[in-house]
Amino acid sequence: MREWIEVFKRGISIDNPLTVLMIGLCATLAVSTKLEGALFMGLAVIFVLGMSSIIVSSIRSLVPEQVRIPVFIVIIASFVTVVDLTMKAFLPDIYTFLGVWIPLIVVNCMILGRAEAFSYHQPVRLAIADGLGMGLGFSIVIVLLAAIRELFGSGEIVFLGARLIALPGWYRPPGVLLLFPGAFLVFGFIVALAKWYNTRTSGRVVQTDAHCTIEEGVR
Amino acid sequence: MEILQHFALLLVGGALVNNILLTRFIGLCPFFGVSNSLDTSLGMAGAVVFVMTLATTATWVFWNVLLAPLGVGDFLYIPAFILVIAALVQFVEMYLRKASPSLYRSLGIFLPLITTNCAVLATATESVRPGFFKMGVEYGFTFGEALVYTVGVSLGFGIALLTFAALRERLEVAPVPDVMRGTPMAFITAGLLSFGYVGLAGLFGL
Numbered sequence: 355m356r357e358w359i360e361v362f363k364r365g366i367s368i369d370n371p372l373t374v375l376m377i378g379l380c381a382t383l384a385v386s387t388k389l390e391g392a393l394f395m396g397l398a399v400i401f402v403l404g405m406s407s408i409i410v411s412s413i414r415s416l417v418p419e420q421v422r423i424p425v426f427i428v429i430i431a432s433f434v435t436v437v438d439l440t441m442k443a444f445l446p447d448i449y450t451f452l453g454v455w456i457p458l459i460v461v462n463c464m465i466l467g468r469a470e471a472f473s474y475h476q477p478v479r480l481a482i483a484d485g486l487g488m489g490l491g492f493s494i495v496i497v498l499l500a501a502i503r504e505l506f507g508s509g510e511i512v513f514l515g516a517r518l519i520a521l522p523g524w525y526r527p528p529g530v531l532l533l534f535p536g537a538f539l540v541f542g543f544i545v546a547l548a549k550w551y552n553t554r555t556s557g558r559v560v561q562t563d564a565h566c567t568i569e570e571g572v573r
Numbered sequence: 574m575e576i577l578q579h580f581a582l583l584l585v586g587g588a589l590v591n592n593i594l595l596t597r598f599i600g601l602c603p604f605f606g607v608s609n610s611l612d613t614s615l616g617m618a619g620a621v622v623f624v625m626t627l628a629t630t631a632t633w634v635f636w637n638v639l640l641a642p643l644g645v646g647d648f649l650y651i652p653a654f655i656l657v658i659a660a661l662v663q664f665v666e667m668y669l670r671k672a673s674p675s676l677y678r679s680l681g682i683f684l685p686l687i688t689t690n691c692a693v694l695a696t697a698t699e700s701v702r703p704g705f706f707k708m709g710v711e712y713g714f715t716f717g718e719a720l721v722y723t724v725g726v727s728l729g730f731g732i733a734l735l736t737f738a739a740l741r742e743r744l745e746v747a748p749v750p751d752v753m754r755g756t757p758m759a760f761i762t763a764g765l766l767s768f769g770y771v772g773l774a775g776l777f778g779l
Binding site for chain 1: 575595596597598600606607650651652653657659690691694695698699747755757758759760761763764769771774
């Protein structure tokens, strides 16, 4: 059980997919203009990552090494299709807002990368921990980014039509936070914060370096 | 003349106004992954132009010949497109290794990376599937339009990647606060770079 919690926690802090591993950035920066969109994106990723971890891990002895990438892609694509159609049916507004980013979860290197680096080699129960931990780590960062951008960029946070927080009237929101430069700038500071926090708590310098785990995998 | 203008607008719209990296955040993994040196970026940019054009060609044919007439496009397009692109990249890699070793040496290592690059899937989906396109067209592209748009998008990818790589090489020796060193500063730089593209937003009504 301790091992399970250890793996789960790693996805949130020291191996956080966004701030440390630097994978799955595109969707994060693009959909973080609205808190509600970011939240549902996070939920979609948790679902796809968790389910594909379970499936990949449970069939890992049946899948030969040479064809594993296409197999992973088909598994992931099936769950993404489930999310795609479900969201289209029940949350049409969010679906329109997320747009092309739902199908693009398939090529989010975070999910394929975790299938390749973790679930393919580990028992099911640890794969679930990794999937949930990574998904939660992703969601926390994306929700934080979206909250900062929406609150300070538009002066209020609107969640499913209800206004959650509003800044006082004298605050003039800088619209640039909602535009694309704002995403890069705010995320840069979040990465710096995470780096500082991880270095402090773990006592070692955590190297943040952008890379895609899949690059050796496909070859 | 009119058709030429239409194509020119598609090219500029894809390359600069809707720049895929800096205004739409598609394909950021290689943007931060390989931009450490100018040479690698050049190779990556070349490979993206090459693969993206091929991918759109393949998916356009696949959609119009198979998926759309059978009426299964809506729920099969995600697995179908990604498999077509993955298979295509494998074949291109094998072919290049045999036919042109020098080209393979310069582009080869980037090809597998591109399979999982969302820029390729996004552009293919966008230019093939009706209603997915951002620049206000509800009908599916004709083959020519899809091709011109894709070339524009991949050129925009190259331009953004190369400018960013050039900036990043200078950043290595710049005095930066310790906690910001490395990736955090790279993000800030990318943010400043993308300010330039804010000025282009809405140009020509694209």
